[in-house]
Ligand SMILES: Nc1ncnc2c1ncn2[C@@H]1O[C@H](COP(=O)(O)OP(=O)(O)OP(=O)(O)O)[C@@H](O)[C@H]1O
């Protein structure tokens with residue numbers, strides 16, 4: 001066979017595989033969503049609470065540092081520029097709007113994908129290669145209810161909450177730089193921030209965070225379940241879960257922004 | 263009880279099961295032996311439809327399982343308890359919760375009753391002291407026994423054991439053999455045991471089947487298996503220092 005034919009065939013096979021995997025992931029997500037009604041039922045309560053706790057606590061330290069410094073960097077960069085025109089009192093709105101609209105949900109999602117998402121992929125991947133998933137299936141315990149649903153609930157709930165936390169810390173970081181480096185008082189900073197940042201900005205941001213939470217769970221669980229080849233495979237699944245989550249978060253984030261701001 | 267009818271399975275480029283036919287009767291202890299990669303685990307996985315054949319049918323209790331829907335599959339799987347090759351315990355649950363899992367998921371039993379049943383089963387397997395340990399903190403032999411406790415806690419009709427004695431010392435291995443025999447005698451269940459340990463096979467089996475490169479090369483009661491004329495079987499027997507002249511009864515222990 002000639003090279004172009006062969007490579008076309010290979011591309012075709014890859015596209016089919018991609019469609020197949022996506023379908024698989026979608027089915028998993030739908031089924032887990034249906035099971036959400038049992039999140040606090042007798043059988044799943046414990047796991048759901050554990051996952052909520054793990055998701056909330058695991059990444060708090062990193063989120064704190066990243067959010068504070070992002071706010072500070074944003075304030076410093078835009079503040080120095082604004083200062084050249086004597087407009088430094090506007091850093092309040094500059095920082096608040098960009099953090100609430102985009103940076104807050106986006107950074108939170110990246111951190112959660114890298115910490116919580118990768119841990120999910122590694123755990124479910126290990127369970128897959130050590131036959132634990134097969135054991136659940138034989139015991140007629142649906143992994144989508146038993147494992148995916150509690151993680152879905154945890155990420156869909158915690159992502160918006162953590163995003164609010166990121167927003168607050170980011171804006172505070174900006175305020176610190178404003179007061180210490182740019183001579184903008186805290187009250188002037190906050191006045192300006194609340195004047196320009198709207199409720200719509202906040203709600204669209206939180207909606208994004210919620211969607212990102214679902215994306216991270218779906219990608220990580222799916223990659224975990226698809227793991228083959230033992231420990232090496234677990235490493236691969238973990239890495240892939242982070243990379244794929246990042247890509248989908250970027251694309252979907254753009255689409256949501258377009259949807260609400262055009 | 264379990265029937266394989268012209269079952270063929272290809273995985274990747276390899277034909278792992280090649281036109282396999284056999285039947286396991288009720289109350290039997292059916293042993294599958296063979297070299298690594300012969301297709302033993304794949305055969306077990308077909309019985310509970312963790313894998314489906316490319317062609318052929320598998321019948322459990324007179325019911326073909328190849329095309330069952332989710333509900334029916336669940337009902338068929340309820341008949342089985344499975345001890346996986348790696349025990350497959352959930353790492354974040356302690357021994358007691360692992361064994362209690364099927365009860366908590368599938369029965370409405372009260373917590374006290376569940377604890378009582380699990381504790382009794384653990385005691386039977388000599389695991390009284392280990393109930394609050396986690397799988398990563400106990401030895402391989404203990405993990406296997408916990409896996410066995412979990413496999414039989416729902417009192418299944420059929421128990422599948424994938425290499426119950428591999429990686430264990432000889433003393434523990436013989437204890438597991440006894441457990442298999444006892445479990446069958448006490449509960450009157452059908453067992454399928456996969457192993458490369460012929461001593462174990464001769465000790466527990468009412469029938470021994472040897473798989474080689476996806477084909478059945480021998481399927482006979484232990485007394486005939488040990489005298490098999492098949493070359494593959496003979497070299498397998500010799501590799502474990504078992505000769506035709508040996509008495510298979512010697513491997514049974516009381
Ligand atoms: N999921 C799979 N995908 C591809 N090939 C597989 C898969 N599972 C098993 N195989 C192949 O099928 C063959 C039989 O595997 P199986 O696990 O049944 O061997 P086994 O007899 O249980 O060996 P062992 O004693 O080492 O456990 C092997 O060659 C293996 O590589």
Ligand SMILES: [Mg+2]
Nearest residue numbers: 302303304347
């Ligand atoms: Mg095997």
